Amino acid sequence: METANLDEKKDVATPTKTFASFILLDKAELDNELLQRLIREDWNLSFAETSMNEDRQILVADVNGMTLAISLMPAPIPDQEAVKNAKTNFRWPGAVEVAEQHKAHILVALMNKEKPVEEAAKLFVKICSSCLKLPHATAINTLGTVFEPDFYINAAKTTLDQDELPILNLVFFGIYSEDGKTVSAYTFGMEQFNKRNMEVLNSLHDPNEVMEFLYDIVGYVLEQDVLLQDGETIGFSEEERLPITLIDSSILEQKTLQIGF
Incomplete structure (x- = not known):
């Protein structure tokens, strides 16, 4: 990572x-x-x-x-x-x-x-x-x-x-689509570890890819005990730079970290 x-x-x-x-x-x-x-x-x-x-x-x-x-x-x-x-x-x-x-x-x-x-x-x-x-x-x-x-x-x-x-x-991974063409996903339960929940919004990736991606990010955050920050980037290679943005979640009614995937 x-x-x-x-x-x-x-x-x-x-x-x-x-x-x-x-x-x-x-x-x-x-x-x-x-x-x-x-x-x-x-x-x-x-x-x-x-x-x-x-x-x-x-x-x-x-x-x-x-x-x-x-x-x-x-x-x-x-x-x-x-x-x-x-x-x-x-x-x-x-x-x-x-x-x-x-x-x-x-x-x-x-x-x-x-x-x-x-x-x-x-x-x-x-x-x-x-x-x-x-x-x-x-x-x-x-x-x-x-x-x-x-x-x-x-x-x-x-x-x-x-x-x-x-x-x-310990963490629920939810998934939904608002337009039938893109995929959105979210976590629920990260607050138990004093981490922010995360979301992927309107992704063009396959639903399974989105869920696997979010699962891998959660595993990294919890196992390495890191704190993702608004304005940073994250990725699985030196070339990959996915933006992290603090947002007001419409589905969880709390601030979450949106990861551009």
């Missing part, structure tokens, strides 16, 4: 302290013993409960110096949030129907005070991945979208087994 005036600039702002997602359920049931067994079998990870309510539907534990809270909410996510978010996932045609039918959800939250954000992110994805193996889990509502269990579980396993950052579990 070639950049202009980029390599020495680090993001010194404080990353997120809490990761949170919702596991959709077709029945209001949480088997904490089973969940802990799944986590142990999947990731060789065990933890001691620090507290548990009487009906064992809320678990709080210390895991590697971070506080994990898993809570059963015996009702759908309020305000049709899951249904609205499901509409953004172009990869899963059945996302909206699954979201409409969920009867309850599990709140998974990980509070991190001192550990590197990458370590917290990996642990959080491990916990959520195992939660999705519970008998009544149907989807995960996270990153402003709804993911299919198999997609989330496989993406986690493929990367975490190699101790790599599970980017597809």
